[in-house]
Amino acid sequence: MSTRLAKRPLGRTGLEVTPVCVGGGPLGSMPRNFGYDVPAEQGVRTVLRAFEGPFTFLDTSNNYSGGESERRIGEAIRRNGGLPDGFVLSTKVDRAADGTFDGDQVRRSISESLDRLGLDRVPLLFLHDPEHIPFEDGVAPGGPVEALVRLRGEGVAEHLGVAGGPVGLLRRYLDTGAFEVLLTHNRWTLIDRSADDLIGYAHGRGIGVVNGAPFGGGILAKGAAAQPKYAYRSADEKILALVRHIETACAEHGVPLAAAALQFSMRDPRVSSTVVGISRPERVAETAEYATWDIPEQLWETLDNAAAPSSLWQW
Template sequence: MNPHRNRLGRTEVRVTELAFGAAGIGNLFTPVTDSRAEQAVTAAWESGVRYFDTAPHYGLGLSERRLGAALRAFPRDEYTLSTKVGRLLEPAPFTGGDDLANGFAVPATHRRVWDFSAAGVRSSIEASLDRLGLDRIDIAYLHDPDDHAEQALTEGYPALERLRAEGVLGAIGVGMNQADLLARFIRETDVDVVLLAGRYTLLDQRGLTGLLPLAEQRGVGVVIGGVFNSGLLADPRPGATFDYAEAPAELLARATELKAVCEKHGVPLRAAALRFPFGHPAVASVLVGTRSADEVRDAAAMLHRTVPAALWTELKDRGLLPADVPVPPE
């Protein structure tokens, strides 16, 4: 199998359209066994996925350890790996508690320390390499610098730029769930890629105003995460979540209408949600968080479903998508 890969900006780093998001195998919300985590990564590989993303934040390093262990079964030059910087993990006195306050069902053996300093970035990369047990990291993202923008811009970014110049990293970027600060990084730095979570979906197109056109103009690759908006676009039903909280009634109604139009055209809502971001030429990959082999296979199958042009047209006609939003070719 030789999966199609998109190049990130002006770098030689390439990513597959479907990326494996490894927060789930870091025990996001509920535990996953080592075996199921390995099976999920293997299923991704067998489905043609060659881009894998993790972070120290995910399960206090558990995601990095599990992902690295699973990927060691595959040729290193055949996949792209990204992790993130900005949260250092420091040992903490263990009193038997868990990390669910931060979203992860793991023992609270460490604490996260925000650090976008140059020394912090280098320390984070070294620690990630140790947990991964791999020889290199292809992409490093500044992770959620919302409340640390100035340090990330003046200290963290230059440190990543130096690591890129030294050949330690192939590409550098920023990952967030807001578009405005990502656009500032594109304007003020030489990032290769931005990871935008939850802000370019069938329900939320805030990334289209400013960020995506700027990325296209500057030749910066875009990876889209959160295409299901944490669940609502995967299965719109009462109690479904939008951005990790119960979806408001009006959003649930909108998602339900989106689902009805998709089904009218013989397309699962999940397939349309996964395909939608590729209407914009700046988008290189869609990152899907998966925690089992079945979820991985489903995502791969959905991404490759044909979505007829008539579906996008009807969504626009009904006001469910803006009239000027770019949509993928059939």
């Protein structure tokens, strides 16, 4: 394995993960978010290819495609005869279809996930998108945080993380002391640096940092013309202009845009792993190539100063 893909410690959890994590979002087919369908067998074959390496970390969620991501991962686990040795699989507890997100729903969510995956426990379990409920409900007696802590005590999950968007809210959840891992998304990219202080805060306290969506939903992999959206929403013209500027700079140095976007996250020593959604078997090797592409320092001097104005960040 390339030294660039050597495993890194995930905070103080004791887990070691590769600097790239296979994202399970598109595995179950999410055409509204990603713009394309993923047939079931293709999803299963993609997971089986991921099990071959070089990545040893895969992340999914209870609500990705109504559980279809987990079903396909579970089928791949069954065909493979179990998870490969040293492979870390994480999933997330989610709110119910009616918006309920209390302690009972947390238990229902992980029970459904384990059934789909064919497992009796997971090494890492995230509280997913807590921005959909008031913080006070999240930490209330009998609420989701309390239920997660109990699940960890029962051995259903080895370690707990919080995964979501708004950086201020995630900071409040980290301050509860319940979480060992942070997963932020769309907020630490070539374009958006919203999560900088949050990542520093987590890292300084020994909390593992996982950074999701380094491509911002596709624009930082496909380019502004092919994908004029950032974080699944129409991008501001200033963002599109900056992406075009980044594309030009990468082309001048013979570097794929996706390689620069991925390595922007990977080269940050505070980030243990970067989540990349993968939906085709061949994308595993392609992503590994992007992760190890030689990028000259002159290009980084341009890219490190290429972010959009903070008024356009996700925060």
